[in-house]
Amino acid sequence: MSRDVAIVGVAESDLGITNKSVFQLQTQAIHRALNDAGVSLSDVDGFATAGVSRLSVSQMTEYLGIIPTWISSTMEGGASFEFFVEAAVDAIRAGRCEVVVVSYGSNQRSAATRRIGGLVEDHTPLAQFEGPYGPLWPLTAYALSATRYLHETDATPETLAEVAVAAREWALLNPAAYRYGSGPLTQETISQSPVISSPLRAVDSCLVVDGGGAIVLTTMDRAADLDAAAIPVLGAGSAVTHVSAAQMSDLTFPTGAATSGQRAMAEAGVTHGDIDVVEVYDSFTITVLLTLEALGFCERGEAHALIANGAIRPGGSFPLNTNGGGLSYCHPGMYGLLLIVEAVRQLRGTAGDRQVPDASTALVHGTGGVFSSHGTVVLGGPQ
Numbered sequence: 001m002s003r004d005v006a007i008v009g010v011a012e013s014d015l016g017i018t019n020k021s022v023f024q025l026q027t028q029a030i031h032r033a034l035n036d037a038g039v040s041l042s043d044v045d046g047f048a049t050a051g052v053s054r055l056s057v058s059q060m061t062e063y064l065g066i067i068p069t070w071i072s073s074t075m076e077g078g079a080s081f082e083f084f085v086e087a088a089v090d091a092i093r094a095g096r097c098e099v100v101v102v103s104y105g106s107n108q109r110s111a112a113t114r115r116i117g118g119l120v121e122d123h124t125p126l127a128q129f130e131g132p133y134g135p136l137w138p139l140t141a142y143a144l145s146a147t148r149y150l151h152e153t154d155a156t157p158e159t160l161a162e163v164a165v166a167a168r169e170w171a172l173l174n175p176a177a178y179r180y181g182s183g184p185l186t187q188e189t190i191s192q193s194p195v196i197s198s199p200l201r202a203v204d205s206c207l208v209v210d211g212g213g214a215i216v217l218t219t220m221d222r223a224a225d226l227d228a229a230a231i232p233v234l235g236a237g238s239a240v241t242h243v244s245a246a247q248m249s250d251l252t253f254p255t256g257a258a259t260s261g262q263r264a265m266a267e268a269g270v271t272h273g274d275i276d277v278v279e280v281y282d283s284f285t286i287t288v289l290l291t292l293e294a295l296g297f298c299e300r301g302e303a304h305a306l307i308a309n310g311a312i313r314p315g316g317s318f319p320l321n322t323n324g325g326g327l328s329y330c331h332p333g334m335y336g337l338l339l340i341v342e343a344v345r346q347l348r349g350t351a352g353d354r355q356v357p358d359a360s361t362a363l364v365h366g367t368g369g370v371f372s373s374h375g376t377v378v379l380g381g382p383q
Helices: 022-037 056-064 081-092 125-133 140-153 157-171 187-191 259-270 285-296 334-346
Strands: 004-012 047-051 070-072 099-106 196-197 211-219 229-241 276-280 361-368 373-380
Touching: 004 022, 004 081, 004 334, 022 056, 022 211, 047 056, 047 081, 056 070, 070 081, 081 099, 081 211, 081 229, 081 334, 081 361, 081 373, 099 229, 099 334, 140 196, 140 285, 157 187, 157 285, 211 334, 229 259, 229 334, 259 285, 259 361, 259 373, 276 285, 276 334, 285 361, 334 361, 334 373
Parallel strands: 047 070, 047 099, 276 361
Antiparallel strands: 004 211, 004 229, 099 211, 229 373, 361 373
16 A cells, blocks of 8 residues: 555646647646645656657756656656556655656647747658658548548448537536536537548647646645645556557547556456446547447447437537547647646546546547547545
8 A cells, every 4th residue: 555656736727729838738737736736846846748858857857946866758658647647656766756747738729830849740641651641640640540440330421420529518617627608519510620631621630729727736645734635546557559640550549548548457457347437548539439339338330329319419428528628728739738737637526517426437549640549547536
């Protein structure tokens, strides 16, 4: 028990159009998360971040004025932060550190760019062999998967739209969501919206906004002395499979989520029926469908039945992406950390109008690249 690990603090930075730097957004989220946990910056001896520059951790720890004994700067896109949780748990259990901060921030909307710090990919096979054809990366690759999925299964464009409709309904319950005051989506309004890369429309695609977040992890023993509700990390798993869409063994199934999800659930000792809340990366609507299938919540090609009849909308039988997701809440370049923040709030019972009743177990899944990297984390109820 002394080396079991829990998340004891979570927070967002300001979201939307902030006109703040990446350093300001991260620092804001970090201090808010530390205050939530009831620990100070001087207590932090482990730190993980990505997306600032080639030296992301060095840049942020210098800015904060700390010298941690354990660090990680794994850069695997939106799944990086689930990877960080897995690594931080191992480090804490090994005694390498005791209080770990995982943070992220991006000012993509204010800076009018979708570039993420430190990414130089001009020399990669992706740039050499796919770039000359002018794909809208990563949209075009996800559109390929969506096209194939609609061809192979009973899913329809309306199935994709249901993911966006449900996300917007959750966002309307979340005052922090970028689309909070935008009003609901309907199948009719979606069918009239512009196609960006067939069959994906603008509403099938994630937001581009400023934002960030931070979480604090420590031992359960130390958590017992804090006022914040501690959310134990029950299990974690990760997988990487490819980089470019051309190297996918199958455009639709199974993604690496099948591997990471199985590992995380096995370590946690839970089954799908034990999961009360699911937070999965929704870079695009197709991402959600393929992830749910790979994680095993339904059979291949059956996600359309799983999400039918309002199941993933507020009050439905399958609570999914309860803050509005990357589609309607916030997507600051990489979204995986904010999935964890929302899961912790649901398990603490502090999610306000969007609270899922009696939530005691949550599964979080981050996706990076073009279904390239996958990180799954299972969290338990407060201790």
